[in-house]
Amino acid sequence: MSLNQKRIAMITGGNSGIGLATVKKLAQHGFHVILASRNQQTSAQAIRQIQAANPQASLESIPLDLASFASIRQCAATFQAKGYPLHLLINNAGGSVPGKQASFTADGFEMTLGTNHLGHFLLTNLLLENLKQAAPARVITVSSQLHDPNFTRGPKTDFDYDNLRGEKYYNTQVFYRNSKLANMWFVYELQRRLADTAVTSNAVCPGFVPEAIGARRKSPLARFFYTQMMARMPFARSIEQASDSYMVAATDPALEGVGGKFIVDGQEKRSSDESYDEQKARRLWEMSWEWCGL
Numbered sequence: 001m002s003l004n005q006k007r008i009a010m011i012t013g014g015n016s017g018i019g020l021a022t023v024k025k026l027a028q029h030g031f032h033v034i035l036a037s038r039n040q041q042t043s044a045q046a047i048r049q050i051q052a053a054n055p056q057a058s059l060e061s062i063p064l065d066l067a068s069f070a071s072i073r074q075c076a077a078t079f080q081a082k083g084y085p086l087h088l089l090i091n092n093a094g095g096s097v098p099g100k101q102a103s104f105t106a107d108g109f110e111m112t113l114g115t116n117h118l119g120h121f122l123l124t125n126l127l128l129e130n131l132k133q134a135a136p137a138r139v140i141t142v143s144s145q146l147h148d149p150n151f152t153r154g155p156k157t158d159f160d161y162d163n164l165r166g167e168k169y170y171n172t173q174v175f176y177r178n179s180k181l182a183n184m185w186f187v188y189e190l191q192r193r194l195a196d197t198a199v200t201s202n203a204v205c206p207g208f209v210p211e212a213i214g215a216r217r218k219s220p221l222a223r224f225f226y227t228q229m230m231a232r233m234p235f236a237r238s239i240e241q242a243s244d245s246y247m248v249a250a251t252d253p254a255l256e257g258v259g260g261k262f263i264v265d266g267q268e269k270r271s272s273d274e275s276y277d278e279q280k281a282r283r284l285w286e287m288s289w290e291w292c293g294l
């Protein structure tokens with residue numbers, strides 16, 4: 001099948017973890033997949049590895065550092081210069097930033113919110129016309145059930161506009177959870193703004209995936225703990241299961257034209273009460289729009 005007959009997908013952070021497993025499945029499904037990631041070497045390695053197993057896989061890579069507005073704008077411009085339609089955008093990249101002190105993006109935003117939320121906010125908005133022109137099209141944003149204070153123990157979300165850069169305190173887990181709440185507000189607000197189009201916006205949580213967490217750990221003990229011990233827990237999900245969930249959001253015909261959902265284990269689930277607060281979602285959208293210089 002030639003490229004102009006294929007559906008085109010872009011995924012952020014497709015060079016490792018759940019993103020990489022999803023790239024394989026999207027390629028098997030017949031998509032031309034663009035890996036938008038900051039490490040071109042690992043992307044090239046991932047492409048070689050996938051094509052060795054599946055020579056039909058149609059893949060390419062575009063540089064993207066979500067912690068830099070300039071890089072995000074360059075990524076969107078590079079994509080647009082190719083003249084492709086865009087049928088699927090998966091906002092997958094992200095994680096948390098360990099440490100006692102906040103760190104910052106190239107544009108001065110706290111790194112976790114800057115990467116997980118603001119980077120994807122800007123990228124999606126820059127690509128929205130491409131998605132609308134290719135519609136039906138889907139935007140999927142990877143959040144986490146940790147955005148819900150009732151989901152588990154541990155620090156709760158604390159989305160305080162006076163502490164977004166760690167002015168009062170910094171806590172890795174709180175800032176990660178806040179960024180995933182921001183993802184939920186973004187997903188629902190985007191869906192409201194796309195209501196009269198054939199582009200949909202949904203959120204996915206991959207579940208707790210110790211294999212992916214462990215692969216990042218430098219300490220052999222921590223790696224062992226996650227990949228061998230935590231991965232056997234009944235509440236853990238494998239990278240295969242997690243990427244299956246992404247595939248439901250990306251390809252399930254039952255979700256054609258359906259947006260504003262939170263998908264966990266391939267099923268629709270209710271997200272936190274706060275995530276449905278339309279005023280808070282609109283406020284974050286308007287602030288993000290200004291911060292991104294849109």
Ligand SMILES: NC(=O)c1ccc[n+]([C@@H]2O[C@H](COP(=O)([O-])OP(=O)(O)OC[C@H]3O[C@@H](n4cnc5c(N)ncnc54)[C@H](OP(=O)(O)O)[C@@H]3O)[C@@H](O)[C@H]2O)c1
Pocket residue numbers: 012013014015016017018019036037038039042064065066067092093094095096115142143144145205206207208209210212213216
């Ligand atoms: N694993 C879990 O238990 C779990 C649970 C809930 C939600 N999630 C979410 O699932 C998604 C995928 O995570 P994962 O577990 O597969 O982790 P992972 O293997 O660490 O993947 C994270 C990806 O994000 C990329 N990334 C990080 N910062 C970036 C930046 N500034 N610009 C561009 N790319 C960047 C990484 O690229 P590099 O390779 O260059 O670092 C990597 O490809 C994340 O959004 C995560 O929050 C994971």
